[in-house]
Amino acid sequence: MDFVADALFDGRKLSMLTVVDCYTRECLAIIQSELLTVSSAVVSLQMEAMPASLLASVA
Numbered sequence: 001m002d003f004v005a006d007a008l009f010d011g012r013k014l015s016m017l018t019v020v021d022c023y024t025r026e027c028l029a030i031i032q033s034e035l036l037t038v039s040s041a042v043v044s045l046q047m048e049a050m051p052a053s054l055l056a057s058v059a
Helices: 038-058
Strands: 002-007 013-021 026-033
Touching: 013 038, 026 038
Parallel strands: none
Antiparallel strands: 002 013, 013 026
């Protein structure tokens, strides 16, 4: 996981949380927002993890 921050051409801030699997180098999620809070990042990560757990239970 890594937080990335930048500014757009009009001065608005943009924040992103990137989640990369270091073994496969697969991007698992990119969560972007103008205002990325810890609680919004946790909710987004929980939503990203849900399909993986459902797939694991089927296999």
